[in-house]
Amino acid sequence: MMKPIGRVVLVLAAATIGLVTVLSLHANAPQLALPTAARVPERKQLNTPAATPSGSNQSLVLLTRSAVGATEQYGYGALSVRVTVRGSQIEDVTVNGLQTAEQYSQQLAAQVIPMLHSEVLSAQSARINGISGATYTSQAYALSVQSALDKLHA
Amino acid sequence: MSAGVSQSPAIGQTYEVMGTVVSFIVHAGQLSDAAVHSAITRACETLRESDETFSTWKPQSPMSRLRRGEAAIAELPPEVASVLGLCECVREASGGWFDPWAMPGGVDPTGLVKGWAAERALAELVRVGIPAAMVNAGGDLAVHGRPSPEEPWRVGIRHPWRVDALACIIEADAAVATSGAYERGEHLIDPHNGTAITRAVSATVTGPSLAIADALATALVVAGASEIGFVTALAGYDAYVISPDGSETASSGIRFAPSA
Numbered sequence: 001m002m003k004p005i006g007r008v009v010l011v012l013a014a015a016t017i018g019l020v021t022v023l024s025l026h027a028n029a030p031q032l033a034l035p036t037a038a039r040v041p042e043r044k045q046l047n048t049p050a051a052t053p054s055g056s057n058q059s060l061v062l063l064t065r066s067a068v069g070a071t072e073q074y075g076y077g078a079l080s081v082r083v084t085v086r087g088s089q090i091e092d093v094t095v096n097g098l099q100t101a102e103q104y105s106q107q108l109a110a111q112v113i114p115m116l117h118s119e120v121l122s123a124q125s126a127r128i129n130g131i132s133g134a135t136y137t138s139q140a141y142a143l144s145v146q147s148a149l150d151k152l153h154a
Numbered sequence: 155m156s157a158g159v160s161q162s163p164a165i166g167q168t169y170e171v172m173g174t175v176v177s178f179i180v181h182a183g184q185l186s187d188a189a190v191h192s193a194i195t196r197a198c199e200t201l202r203e204s205d206e207t208f209s210t211w212k213p214q215s216p217m218s219r220l221r222r223g224e225a226a227i228a229e230l231p232p233e234v235a236s237v238l239g240l241c242e243c244v245r246e247a248s249g250g251w252f253d254p255w256a257m258p259g260g261v262d263p264t265g266l267v268k269g270w271a272a273e274r275a276l277a278e279l280v281r282v283g284i285p286a287a288m289v290n291a292g293g294d295l296a297v298h299g300r301p302s303p304e305e306p307w308r309v310g311i312r313h314p315w316r317v318d319a320l321a322c323i324i325e326a327d328a329a330v331a332t333s334g335a336y337e338r339g340e341h342l343i344d345p346h347n348g349t350a351i352t353r354a355v356s357a358t359v360t361g362p363s364l365a366i367a368d369a370l371a372t373a374l375v376v377a378g379a380s381e382i383g384f385v386t387a388l389a390g391y392d393a394y395v396i397s398p399d400g401s402e403t404a405s406s407g408i409r410f411a412p413s414a
Contacts, residue, residue, distance in 0.1 A: 121320040121413045126310055128323055129179065129301055132358060133312030134334035135268065135292040141175040143317065145310070146290060150177045153166020 164301070165190050169198045172205045172268060174292030176275070181301065183285035193282045197275035197289070204271035207233055210262055221260035237263050237270055237365075244369040248384045252373035253345035269331050269368025272296050276364075294331040294371075296364040308411050314355040314396055321356065321396060323411040329364035333357050333375040344376050353378025354395045360408065361391035379403040 123131075123145045131146045141147050165187065167178045178197065182190045209215045216230040227235050241263050244252045254263045272291035276298055279287045286299030288307060297307040306325040313319035314336045324330065334356040335342055344351045357374035359367040370385050370393070377384075379395040382403060386392065392407035404410075 121310070121313075121322065123310060123318055123320050126308075126320055126323055126413055128308045128310040128320070129297075130177065130288055130290045130295050130307070131293065131310045131312050131320075132290075132295055132330045132332040133293040134314075134332060134337040134356070135174055135294070136337050137173060138170050138175055140337060141292070145312075145318065146177055146293075147168075147175070150166050150168050150179075153164050153179055 165194075167191075167194050167198075169201060171198070171201045172209070172271065172292070173211075174268075176201055176272065176292065177288075177290040178279075179288045179301075180279060180284055181286035181299065183283070185283060189282060190284065193279050193284060197278040200274050200278055201271050201291075204233070204267065204274065207231055208237065208263065208267045208271075210259075210264060217263070221262070237267060240270065240365055241266055241369065244366060244373070247388055248370065248373040248377075249381075250345055251377040251381060251384065252369045256345035256348065257343055258348060265333075265372035266365050266369035268292065269294050269296075269329070269363075270365035273329070273364040293337075294329075294364060294368050295326065296329050297326050300327075306409075306411075311356070311358055311394065320413075321402070322394070323413060324358070324360065324394065325409040325411045326360060328360070328362045329367040330358065330360050331364060331367040331371040332359075333368075333371040335375070342372070342376055352376055353380075353398075355398055356396040358394040358408075359385055359391060360393075361388070367391065 128149070130149065131144065136144055136146075163182070165178075165180045165182060167180075169176045169178070176198075178194055180190050180194060185193075206212070206215060208217045210217055210221065212218060216225065216234055219225040220227065220230060220234065227238065238254075238261070241252070241254045244266065245254070250256075252265060254261050254265065268291050272289045272294055273296050275291075276287060276289045276296040279289075280298050284298070286297075286301055288295060288297045288301075293312070295307075295309055297309075300306055306327060308323050309326045309330045310320040310323050311332060312334075313321045314334055333342065334354075335352045336355065342350060342352050352375050354375045354377075357371045359371040359374060361367045361370075366388075370388075370391060374381065374385060374393055374395060379397050379401075382393050382395060382405060386405045386407075392405040394402065394404040394408050396402050
């Protein structure tokens with residue numbers, strides 16, 4: 001009984017060493033800009049309860065609509081955003097594709113993003129009338145939260 | 155929550171101008187939809203006129219001609235003198251942190267003009283008796299009235315590093331302007347030495363005038379949180395700053411709204 005277990009442990013250890021080797025090789029290899037959000041570490045996000053409508057059982061028919069913006073350039077790369085709207089509420093905003101232009105940008109993003117000291121509010125759960133921010137271009141507007149808000153009144 | 159909205163259905167419209175998109179949300183009150191739409195059309199027309207006058211990208215705009223020294227202020231539309239007068243006020247009030255005359259390439263009031271134009275557009279709506287409206291010019295907002303009697307306008311301040319998130323929500327009763335270097339196309343120059351530098355990642359200014367708030371925000375994102383005093387010294391103006399290390403600074407008049 002003991003023997004097989006010992007072998008399994010050994011095999012695992014060997015596999016781990018192999019994995020470490022592979023990883024360190026990777027770390028030294030020149031890196032290509034990879035088109036994955038997975039490379040940007042997952043940030044802790046405040047899960048504010050979706051604004052609970054008072055008297056939420058009023059039987060309103062809420063339409064759920066969803067749209068993906070075009071892939072656009074932003075400060076450090078390109079991304080696209082999917083916005084889902086239910087009735088008059090933004091229900092979900094997800095970054096669909098995030099492609100940073102260079103490794104430096106990814107490091108920068110990884111370093112600076114978690115540092116805002118207040119809790120990050122997801123735009124989807126907030127009751128807001130508009131968004132204030134650095135001036136967006138006509139192109140970047142297409143994927144902004146403001147454009148999702150505007151669609152509610154279109 | 156739905157009651158306030160259904161009592162006063164809002165009319166929305168967007169208009170592409172000045173290299174960005176201007177969003178309108180207008181509560182009609184007793185006015186007909188036709189009256190609201192014609193007021194929005196006039197508001198868009200003032201935005202287009204402002205762009206024609208002040209664009210530094212259009213070689214034949216009065217502003218471009220002034221920059222090239224081809225025309226004197228007195229020969230140009232009176233709006234040019236008005237805007238440059240406002241610029242002079244903010245230059246003094248900000249201790250030189252806002253200085254259109256120190257920009258490379260000649261006098262450049264861009265940091266104030268968008269707010270000024272949005273403020274004029276809102277005035278077109280107010281003039282015909284619209285009870286509540288919001289004009290959002292590419293991230294700088296002018297609001298009038300309230301979206302419903304029990305609720306103020308709630309403005310999300312975009313998270314500087316996340317396009318899909320907010321740093322906070324503030325309640326607004328007039329103007330909210332934010333400057334930052336995280337979108338393209340911003341020209342944020344330190345007027346004291348002409349270099350491109352920002353000491354804050356996001357600077358928001360609230361106050362009665364969007365033209366002034368826009369210029370103050372432009373100045374504050376360059377100057378950084380330590381200089382917030384030049385904003386708070388002005389009656390009615392407040393500021394909220396996010397610094398490069400993620401720390402936040404707000405003056406006492408900023409009204410943060412609960413997040414839900």
